[in-house]
Amino acid sequence: MLPGEQELANASLDIDDLVPDLVAIRRDIHAHPELAYKEHRTAGLVAEALRELGLPVQENIGGTGVVATLKRGRSARSIGLRADMDALPIREQTGLPYASRHEGVFHGCGHDGHVAMLLGAARHLCRDGGIDGSVHFIFQPAEEGEGGAKAMIDDGLFERFPCDRVFALHNWPSLPLGTVSTRPGPIMAAADKFSITVEGRGGHAAMPHSTPDAILAASDLVTQLNTIVSRRIPPTGTAVLSVTRIEGGSSHNVLPAQVRLIGTVRTFDPKVQDTIEAALHQIVDGVARSSGTRITAQYDRYYPATVNHPGAAEEALAAAAQLADTERAAEPAFTSEDFGFMLQVCEGAYIWLGQGGAAEEIPLHHPGYDFNDEVLATGIRLHVALARRHLG
Helix, strand or coil: CCCCHHHHHHHHHHHHHHHHHHHHHHHHHHHCCCCCCCCHHHHHHHHHHHHHCCCCEEEEECCCEEEEEEEECCCCCEEEEEEECCCECCCCCCCCCCCCCCCCCECCCCHHHHHHHHHHHHHHHHHHCCCCEEEEEEEECCCCCCCHHHHHHHCCHHHHCCCCEEEEEEEECCCCCCCEEECCEEEECEEEEEEEEEECCCEECCCHHHCCCHHHHHHHHHHHHCCHHHHHCCCCCCEEEEEEEEEECCCCCEECCEEEEEEEEEECCHHHHHHHHHHHHHHHHHHHHHHCCEEEEEEEEEECCEEECHHHHHHHHHHHHCCCCEEECCCCECCCCCHHHHHHHCCEEEEEEECCHHHHCCCCCCCCCCCCHHHHHHHHHHHHHHHHHHHC
């Protein structure tokens, strides 16, 4: 047996012993999902579990966030490990015995599994050590579109719990079971949302000449907005713009006075963001003039791109190579993640963990999705390996 292999084998056995209890915790959280900034039960469960390990725990950071710190040895080095806690406003359709007990709220993104894996890592590191420095276990609220990472940062997260590097792990259905994947540079897209309101006067559908047609103007907007990426962004650039919602009208014979368009933009480059936002406003102004309608647009850059620090991404791949199949991701994903806020102020990396099996057939945010408990042990080992590699 090569040097270090016996220690790794022993650690694997110890972690396997933790899994049954963590499965029960994960499924309990799944049955009691909570939306952004309402994760009171989940945060309480997390805080209690961490205090049972003898760790100092700070609650209510950025709303319902929880942070605990494990310090060993004398080194000033430190690492942050983050798990998100919130659920989605989706009606679950899994039929599982531990399905959501809260109508219209559902852990359809696997955050219940993320919490369980990080609790498992805390248990293992508290028991077996192997570090010289500090590990900050960060349990974050409100990842699903509500900016919980930014709220924690604004509440002094990295001043109160300084980290040399910070890492986050997310389950990934399209990867084989247990495969770990990440990449240097962009890994998740920036997320923007826009809302456009078109106002005419409204009137009888049989007399369209008597009122500006808000529906026709909105239709023109949809067509022109979908030319921005193909005609304003260089072929070497990367972006997606989608109109996702149209509201307007109440009768077959009435031209509505107002129509509303809602959509999203995903990019990796702030310069591309600038171009798209400017083009959207130009198109809005042009359609308003040509149609005689009044059009207002709101554009919100609510999540930045998640951009991995090159050294941190390589550190993650090296740590993962000891315990799982690894894959250097060939390209980033167009989904978004508010961990990007953390990477703007602290170097680190965002990592995907393959779910495989049935999970591979059902994507995240689907009403039939469930976290694959078979990957809990791998996730725990990866957290532990990251801490030990950085603080060994």
